Amino acid sequence: MSDIISLLPDHVANQIAAGEVVQRPSSVVKELLENSVDSGATEIHLIIQDAGKTLIQVVDNGKGMSYADARMAFERHATSKIKLADDLFDLHTMGFRGEALASIAAVAQVELKTRPHDEDLGTELRIEGSKVIHQKVCQCGGGTSLAVSNLFFNIPARRQFLKSDNVENRHIIDAFEHVALANPEIAFKFTQNNVEIFHLPEGNYRQRITSVFGKKFNERLVPVEEITDVVALSGFVLKPQYARKTRGEQFFFVNDRFIKNSYLHHAVNHAFEHLIKGDEHPSYFLYLRIDPKRIDVNIHPTKTEIKFDDEKAIYAIIRSAVKHALGQFNIAPTLDFNQNVGDIPIPDPTRAVIPPTIQVDPNFNPFNTETPKTPAQSSGASSSFKSSSFGKTPTDNWQELYKGSESTESGNIQISSGWEDDTIEKNATHFQLDNRYVITKVKSALIAIHQQRAHRRINYERFLQVLNGHHAPSQQLLFPISIHMNGGEMEALKSVNDTLHRMGFELEFPSAQQVLVQGIPMHISDGETQIVLDQLVEDVKSDADVFRNDPSHAMAKSLSSHIGIKNGQVLNREEMQHLIDELFACEMPYTDIFGRPIIVQIGLDELDKKFR
Known part of the structure; x- marks a missing residue:
């Protein structure tokens, strides 16, 4: 029987090891940044091109490497961090296994330039797919510059499984933030496609x-x-x-x-x-x-x-x-007694004090059925209740309470739900219950409408119609709204900017962390704009695949979730009628965008059972 077990070639073993260490461009960013931190650098610059697929470069002012160390660093299990197995339990550095650089060099083209600060000349080393192309003495700055180009150039199958540039950029930004937040004493800079994304000075x-x-x-x-x-x-x-x-x-x-x-x-x-x-x-x-x-x-x-x-x-x-x-942490406001809040006025002793007066109507008779005129009314003074229905006696126009309770043939809204006598009358009386439900009636039942879910459904179908049709009109803002976002949020927002433009948003990006809103859709107020965009960014970050595969549905769902009528909002009669009209003009008025019921029917049979 012939032998079948053999040692793997070094380049194959390195590519297998790279599968564990280098999963995507952000994995390379993490390893290179941590190496720079371990080198004692006080300034680190990350440079990215094409979401790391073309270039990942880290430049630092750390202690650098000698000619021999530069070559040895790319060997597997070569490390300066540990000497004995016991050292694994007394680690004070980020990297220690000696796998990262060897794994990266196995699946990319790597160029290293490094020089210790106490030496005049540095070292230039170029490796492609674990093969050393050249190593020579060069002139370079103190510290280390390591450029990783064409990641997975020799493993096309791995490269084709990378996500879109927006997704990979978000992973890179996450890796950068993890290292930057852990090391505030180091100044960081992050440049992406020649645009500065972060410039973080040292601090606490x-x-x-x-x-x-x-x-x-x-x-x-x-x-x-x-x-x-x-x-x-x-x-x-x-x-x-x-x-x-x-x-x-x-x-x-x-x-x-x-x-x-x-x-x-x-x-x-x-x-x-x-x-x-x-x-x-x-x-x-x-x-x-x-x-x-x-x-x-x-x-x-x-x-x-x-x-x-x-x-x-x-x-x-x-x-x-x-x-x-x-x-x-106290959520209630506190008084600062050391703060100057103004001088307390001193009363003038020479000024006469006028006592308050009380006006009494001597003609008031509680048993009189006629509504007497108050002094304010008789003198022509204004009153907030003068023209209000609150000024009427309880028995005035009592018939109006039952107006619209009888069916009319014109102006009715038909509900195609299979209910019996399923007609909401145009002039029917509607009222709110707990500022959450709009209660109205059909011929043989009461129905309760969840006002927040109803408006979500209305907005969802409205936005979806806009996205599936033409460009929506935009209301231009007299004073543009400036919103600050970090790098990851900016990438998420830019990834859906085309869809937002079709919705009616007009966005500009004057800097790497600033969004300028010049125009907004007609159905969104300027006071809601920042909240809507902040929530949209969170939705994009958490459901990136949904926004990529079905952007219209995802966008309409996200925007309709964060605007419109809320629970607890008081609606007048016209607003309730308008909500009902728009709801039953929807293609699916009975469930909201999350599949929950919008309308509940309480029939006469159910009411009869309650009175037995």
Whole structure:
């Protein structure tokens, strides 16, 4: 029997290893940025072209590498971080396995330029598909510049599975934010397609968070701090009123390393119990400092998952610290007695004090059936009730209460639902119940209409009709609305900008983090604009595939979810009638955009049973 087991060639083994480490362009960004952090750099510049498919370059001012180290860095299992197996449990750096550069060089074209600050000349090294093309002495700046070009050029099957540029860009921005938020003492710059996306100066954690997510976050942050023998916890949670329907800014960092941990995430959610709705998610930036001997970061190739030796204790500490921080945060306004609020006027002692007067109608008779004129009315003074129905006696025009209760042949709205006597009369009396339901009647029943769901259905079909037809009219704003967004939000918004333009939005992007709204659709007010766009961005980020595969449906659904009539909004008679008219003009008036009922019928038979 012949031998069938053999060693894999190095280039094949490297490509297999790259499948674990280099999953997409953002994986390369993460590894290169972490290497720059480990090099002691104080300034790091990330350069991206075509969502990382053409170029990923990281330039830093770290300590650089010698001629021999530059070549050795691309060998598998070559590392300066560990010498013994015991060193795995005393790690103070990001990378340590010695796999990243070898894996990247196996699936891309890599060019390295590096020079230690105490040397006059540096090293230039070029590798393609694990094969060294050349290595030579060169002139370059102190530190390291590593450019990764044409990712997966030698594995076309892997390249074709990459997502669209917008999706890959969002993953790259996420990887950049993870490293930048963990290292506020380092200045970062991020350039994408020759446009500067981020320029983050060095600072503290609060300054870094506001630099990444905007100045609006500064007033939303609640500081969290707890120091114990198990873990030192610091960071911020966002105030409960800023909780989101989707998981937004949720960051755990352990020893300056971004991690994902559903168990610790549950601890934060538990601390927000009864402060936010069940379908909302809190945002947080929590930094844990723990003895490296008490954690294992070597359980996952990307090192985003770690194991704690006492996870239950850390859970209890996080929950307690966040609860304590939220308890200290007082939602009621406080008075600052040191603040000058103005001088209290001193009364003039020479001025006569005029006592208040009370007017009494001597002709008032509670048993008189006629409505007497008040002094204000007799003198021609204005009264808010003068022309109102509230000025009438309870028995005046009592017949009007029952107007419209009889069927008329004209002006009726037919409900094709299979109900008997299914006609809503045009002049029927409608009223609101708890400012949530519009109650009206058909010939043999009452119907209750959920006003928020009804208006969502109306807006959804209206937006869908616009998107499936021609360009919608836009109302131009006299004063454009300026909105600040971070890099990931900008990418999400730009990915649906064409669809927004058809809806009637006129957007401009004067800078990498600013959106200028010049025009909005006719059915959206300028006061709703920022809320609508913020929520739209969250929907795009959470359901990117839906927006890519069916943009019209996704856009109409998102916009109709965040505008229009809400529960608790008072409607007058004309508004209720208009809502009913528009609802039953819809193709599907009985269920909302999430499949929930809009209309409930209460028949006479059901009412009769209640009186038995």
